[in-house]
Amino acid sequence: MALRRVGRPRATGTRYEQQLMKTILDGSMTIGVVGLGYVGLPLALEFSKSGIRTIGIDVSKEKIKSLQAGKNYIQDLDDKEVHHVVKKSKMLTATADFTACALCDVIYVCVPTPFTPNKDPDISHIVHATEGIAKHMKKGQLVILKSTTFPGTTEKYVKPILDTTGFKCGKEYFLAFSPERIDPGNQTWTTKNTPVVVGGMTPACTDVAIAVNRRVINEVVPVSSPAVAETEKLLENIFRSVNIALVNELAQLCDRIGVNIWEVVDAAKTKPFGFMPFYPGPGIGGHCILIDPYYLSWAAREVDFVTNFITLAAEVNESMPFYVRAMIEREIAKQPVTLKKARVLLLGMAFKRDVDDLRHSPALKVAELLVEDGIENISYFDPYIPTVDVHGRTLTSKKNLTAAYLKKHDVVVITTDHSSFDIDMIVKNAKVVIDTRNATKDVAGPRRNIVLLGDGK
Ligand SMILES: NC(=O)c1ccc[n+]([C@@H]2O[C@H](COP(=O)([O-])OP(=O)(O)OC[C@H]3O[C@@H](n4cnc5c(N)ncnc54)[C@H](O)[C@@H]3O)[C@@H](O)[C@H]2O)c1
Structure with missing residues (x-):
């Protein structure tokens, strides 16, 4: 891969580029970080x-209040x-307050990209955030979009809004797309040691975006355009969705x-090449793997x-909760109990472990x-x-999972395999355990009350 020269002011760059590169390097x-959620904070x-x-900017007054008090609200981050x-x-x-954008040299946009009830992309948060930035933009700034979105968003939606300032992209302001790869809960691959991809609107945009990412990320991989970065x-995420769907179908x-x-x-995973294991489950969730494929389709x-x-893949994955039902x-x-009277206990409500x-x-x-x-x-x-909230009813989790509580239920379902669950205790005390995650694989003793998704019984 050809890595262009970066890391020092380009002799050919505009004075805005040279100034920006200098402040990045020194x-x-x-x-500025717009959107202080799982990615932005x-x-x-x-x-x-x-x-x-x-400077962190967010529309959520609650998050701003919490941060101003020095209080963390993202699980993976260290409170101290x-x-x-x-x-x-x-x-x-x-x-x-978006006026703070005027104080920034580089502004990352990390706002949500959900879908509509019809599963069409909803990029309204990107549009609002970009409008907020444009209002207070000054020459020499770099904007980096990190929200996952469909190819063309940076060029066809973000750039036209920033262009309303009258500044020239690649000369007087800079714009790039650099997707986020954070994996919440993953202690091995962090912001620092996970490589990131960068695609700028122009070579100058790519160069300054690489330089700023390199301040906090070990490896930065340039690509030829924002659309390549958006599609990659x-x-x-589609790679994961398709492979999970394959094992869900096989299950x-x-x-x-x-x-x-x-x-x-x-x-299969004993094959040392050409195979990567994926596992079945009750379906997929989170803000990425479920939503992002729809952006491309x-x-x-x-x-x-x-x-x-x-x-x-979406059809198979979205059928899994119905299969578990x-x-x-x-x-x-x-x-000897009716559906109406049956007591069902779901263990794990988060979309994935821990x-x-x-x-x-x-x-x-x-x-x-x-x-x-x-x-x-x-x-x-x-x-x-x-x-x-389940169809308007608020359910509250017990503080502790006890043997007596497990015994009270007709069916116990392991929906999310949090590592803190005492699986032996669960199996010992539940009447029936439906295991959708193979969390019971190491249970010693009898497995008579275990019903495992995909075990062929
Ligand atoms: N969570 C992940 O693991 C992950 C991983 C990779 C990529 N992404 C992508 O990153 C983006 C952000 O995801 P997230 O999980 O951090 O979302 P999030 O909901 O946790 O955080 C987004 C934040 O943006 C704020 N916000 C919304 N509109 C705003 C606006 N107009 N101006 C300022 N702030 C605004 C919200 O209040 C919220 O605090 C999404 O596109 C997502 O697909 C997320």
Whole structure:
């Protein structure tokens, strides 16, 4: 791969580019981060920790209030570090006021990119944030969009808004797309040691964006345009969605043919090349893998192209909570209790292990389906999620999971395999355990009460 020369002022660059590059390299720049959620706050912390003045901007008054008090609200971040950069080193300040953009040399945009009820992209947060930036923009600034989105967003939606300033892109202001790869809960791959991709609107845009990313990220990979960077991010997530769908489909097949899918995947992964293990489960969730594929299939429709893999993967993955519902209702039917009266306990409500993120959680979808079927006694336990709203009913998690509480339920379902769960205790005390994650794989003793998704029984 050809890495262009970066890291010192380009002799051919405009004076704005040279000034910006200088402030980036000598560390005197001010960073702005618009959107202080799972992506924005870790990034703001990384810059402020390294001694770079950072201003966080968010529309959420609650988040700003919390940060101004030095209080962290993102699970993976160290409370003490957040407190230190706000209250001690004072390298991080937080505000809801977009006029602060005028004080920044580089502005990252890390706002949500959800979908509409019809699963079309909703880039309104990007548009609002960019309008806020444009209002207070000055010459010589760099804007880096990090929100995951469809190819063309940076060029066709963000740039025209910034162009309303009358400044010239690549000469008087700079614009790039650099997708986020953070994996909440992952202790090995962090903001610092996970390589990032950067695609600028012009070579000058790419160069300054690489230089600023290099201040806090070990490896930066340039690509030829924002659209390449936007598409590569979608490929990463679609790759996961398609492979998870494949094992989810095979799990359903294995249940019919008497083969254990977990054993199949474990055997396949002994191949040292050309195979990467993915595991079945109750469905996919979170703000990325479920949503992002739809961004590309929507963009494809505009050019009369049908993304069959994406659609098929979504169909299979989104059918999984329905499959789990059928497993639960089958187990209830074996007991002397009606659906209405059955007591079902869901273990784990977050969308994946050891995180406090409920967005699009398949466990929540399972709970909703059970309520729709008239099951009135649904409870859940999740140390990370204190309450959930299921079709207008607020459920509250127990503080502790006890043997007596497990025994009270007709069916216990492991929906999310948090590592703090005492699986032996669960299996010992529950009447029936429906395991959608293979969390019971190491249970010593008898497995008579375990019903495992995809084990072929
Ligand atoms: N969470 C992840 O693991 C992850 C990983 C990779 C990429 N992404 C992508 O990064 C983007 C952000 O995701 P997130 O998980 O951090 O979302 P989030 O909801 O946790 O945080 C977004 C923040 O933006 C704020 N916001 C919304 N509109 C705003 C506006 N107009 N101006 C200022 N602030 C505004 C919200 O109040 C919120 O605090 C999304 O596009 C997502 O797909 C997320």
